[in-house]
Amino acid sequence: MADNDFYDILGVSRGVGEEDIRKAFRRKAMEFHPDRNKSPDAEDKFKEINEAYQVLSDKNKRAQYDQFGKAGVGSNGGGNQPFDGFDVFGGFGDIFDSFFGDGTGRSSRQAQRGSDLQQRVVLKFEESVFGAEREVEITRLEQCGVCSGAGNEPGTSLDTCNTCKGNGQVRRAQRSVFGQFTQVTTCTSCQGRGSIIKTVCSNCRGGGKERKSRKIAVNIPAGVEGGMQVRLSGEGDAGNDGGGAGNLYVYIDVQEHQFFQRDGSDLLYELPMNIAEAALGADKSIPTLDGEDEELKLPQGTQPGTEFRIRGKGVPHLNGNRRGDLRVTVDVRVPGSLDDRQRELLEELAQSFSNSGKGGRDDKGIFDKIKEALG
Numbered sequence: 001m002a003d004n005d006f007y008d009i010l011g012v013s014r015g016v017g018e019e020d021i022r023k024a025f026r027r028k029a030m031e032f033h034p035d036r037n038k039s040p041d042a043e044d045k046f047k048e049i050n051e052a053y054q055v056l057s058d059k060n061k062r063a064q065y066d067q068f069g070k071a072g073v074g075s076n077g078g079g080n081q082p083f084d085g086f087d088v089f090g091g092f093g094d095i096f097d098s099f100f101g102d103g104t105g106r107s108s109r110q111a112q113r114g115s116d117l118q119q120r121v122v123l124k125f126e127e128s129v130f131g132a133e134r135e136v137e138i139t140r141l142e143q144c145g146v147c148s149g150a151g152n153e154p155g156t157s158l159d160t161c162n163t164c165k166g167n168g169q170v171r172r173a174q175r176s177v178f179g180q181f182t183q184v185t186t187c188t189s190c191q192g193r194g195s196i197i198k199t200v201c202s203n204c205r206g207g208g209k210e211r212k213s214r215k216i217a218v219n220i221p222a223g224v225e226g227g228m229q230v231r232l233s234g235e236g237d238a239g240n241d242g243g244g245a246g247n248l249y250v251y252i253d254v255q256e257h258q259f260f261q262r263d264g265s266d267l268l269y270e271l272p273m274n275i276a277e278a279a280l281g282a283d284k285s286i287p288t289l290d291g292e293d294e295e296l297k298l299p300q301g302t303q304p305g306t307e308f309r310i311r312g313k314g315v316p317h318l319n320g321n322r323r324g325d326l327r328v329t330v331d332v333r334v335p336g337s338l339d340d341r342q343r344e345l346l347e348e349l350a351q352s353f354s355n356s357g358k359g360g361r362d363d364k365g366i367f368d369k370i371k372e373a374l375g
């Protein structure tokens with residue numbers, strides 16, 4: 001096809017006049033314009049037509065072509081020349097204005113992005129801290145696999161829209177006090193497509209889309225919190241007319257942990273201590289989410305509510321390698337019941353405090369509680 005004669009391409013005979021070449025070109029270009037003709041070879045054909053016209057519309061080039069063939073006009077036979085939208089028309093924009101709407105040649109149909117979808121996942125507390133791989137199952141609109149989104153039954157052709165003659169736009173002359181002007185609107189008969197489906201695709205009933213069930217792998221980063229969403233771009237519903245697909249938002253829910261709570265990138269842990277440990281000091285094993293306990297040395301006279309920090313044992317920052325801290329808060333538990341021996345010891349202790357003047361204001365926290373417990 002690439003070696004076709006330029007006259008054959010335009011469908012004219014050799015001796016034909018300039019005006020006839022121009023008319024033939026217009027007719028052929030209309031027929032094979034890639035925006036209007038959806039057959040797979042339309043673009044190649046359109047390039048060929050354009051190339052033929054470039055030569056035959058130029059007196060000198062045409063004479064050379066008549067004498068020497070394609071070698072005379074330096075043509076490579078078409079097909080390999082860069083095709084850059086509508087620049088090829090050069091000075092012929094005026095002609096094509098009336099055919100292709102606004103002169104850009106693009107139909108006025110608006111690209112529409114597909115809808116976003118949302119899916120919820122429930123994470124274990126540890127998964128939210130260290131990240132997780134999950135698979136979510138969604139149902140989304142995808143391009144119809146039978147008609148590739150065209151909407152017509154494969155093998156059937158499209159009719160050119162009668163209202164807009166395939167243009168996708170309708171021009172209307174309107175009079176106003178300022179004079180006459182032309183209004184261009186999207187053709188309502190074909191919604192700007194320029195064509196009408198004769199036989200609708202039996203799979204999508206002409207809509208060009210179908211619902212598909214998909215399993216999507218979701219990489220949940222370390223450090224997420226309940227209420228956050230992970231965005232998977234382009235995994236939502238398919239768009240319309242060249243508009244991209246929507247996004248899939250994976251909504252994160254996190255289960256509570258038996259021991260730990262979250263405060264930003266810190267983990268919170270309440271350490272239960274008895275009054276003797278608080279008063280005397282103690283070595284305590286603190287559980288961590290990493291699995292290995294951390295040893296924490298509590299000094300004598302540790303007050304209730306005192307906070308200790310274990311660095312770097314908290315939650316990883318969402319963007320970065322650093323981790324928050326594990327914050328340990330001391331929760332001094334006053335015994336609710338005592339055996340005889342314990343009561344005896346505490347009474348002795350109470351006596352000792354009152355003799356020495358201890359257990360006053362400064363030490364209120366623990367010793368008030370002791371007194372309360374002793375009733």
Ligand SMILES: [Zn+2]
Binds near residue numbers: 147150203208
């Ligand atoms: Zn279909």
Ligand SMILES: [Zn+2]
Binds near residue numbers: 162166167
């Ligand atoms: Zn139309």
